[in-house]
Amino acid sequence: MRQNPSFAMTDVTELRRVIAQNPWATVIATGDDGLIASHYPVLLDPDRDDLTVIGHVGKPDDQVLHLGERELLLVFQGPHGYISPSWYGDVRAVPTWNYTAVHLAGIPEVIDTEANLRVLDDLVAHFERMLPQPRLMWQPPNTEEFVRALEAGTVGFRLSPTRVSAKRKLSQNKPDEVVENVIAELDGAGEYANPALAAEMRRAHEARLARRG
Template identity: 45%
Template sequence: MLDTPAYALADEGEVRNLIRTSPWATLVSATPGGLIASHYPFLLDETASGIVLLSHVGADDAALHELGQHETLVIFEGPNGYVSPSWYGRPTGVPTWNYAAVHVYGRPRILSAHRNLEVLERLVDHFEDPLPNPFRMRGTLENSAYADRISVGTTGFALPVDRFVGKEKMSQDKPGEVVARIIETLRQPGPYRNPALADRMAGVNSALRNTHRGYPVTP
């Protein structure tokens, strides 16, 4: 990821928050056979010191990634979307794309079959809890036995994060009145309506000065 200090997302707490709110991520490994990419949901191990990710992959994917044999990259993306210069209310401008993203690096540790099943159950509970009638992986004896059978085809892992690089490009280089117009437009009906991005922009820019700070506009 290009190093743009003006847009750096460097606070560990903020990185954790982005992972919590955007758990669907891309797992990338560089293997002798080439680059391998897969897509899975991740959870944070909230009991660990530092950032530790928990997830699972299919057993075939684990073999393709040579999981646990070398460092891997996991990419998380927060709200993102197109920003038109026609929203700036200024005579000059160029289109851009606002986004939040974090790249985390670490070497996965393969979990035991028992621990893998625990992580699978935590993943299910995490995403089911908001529902009025949440499904439980072990809610019935029949489904519990079924979960035991299918979990054999998955490989659970913990990934202690050795380092991360984050970027949050939310029009920080623009004057306050321009930022406000972009946010308002993103909330309105239209082809680029994006209230999640508008909310993210509002939060990021709330503590910044409302004057142009001369940052380069970099994708």
């Protein structure tokens, strides 16, 4: 991802927030026939406070991706959306796309069966906890035999990235009044309303104003 200093994200707390809020990752590797991409939920490692992540792939994706042997690129896509030049006022402008993205790259560690079971348990709990009556992985009618059979069809991994690239392109290069108008348009009821992107822009804008004092 080409980097622009104006849009760079480097704060680990913010990177962790984006990853935690957008766990559906694109997993990219160099396969035997060229680049290959898969899609899996990936979580921050609960035992770490850095950018280490945990996840799993289904067999035979582990072989296709050469899991544990070759570098993986994990892409986490945050809020994104179309920005109309009409929102900038009466100035020369063209459309653009605002977005937030985090890229983590490294050779993952393939974890053992018991660690993979914990990863699967964490994944289920992470998403089920939002429900009024969550169904956890070990909860009946699931049996241990059933859960272990499912685990046997997956391969778990832990990735501590050796390369990190993150970008938050949220109109930081525009005057304050333009940024505020774009946020208002995204928060409105128009064709390109996008409350999630508006919230991400507002967060970045308020942080920028705070740094100015």
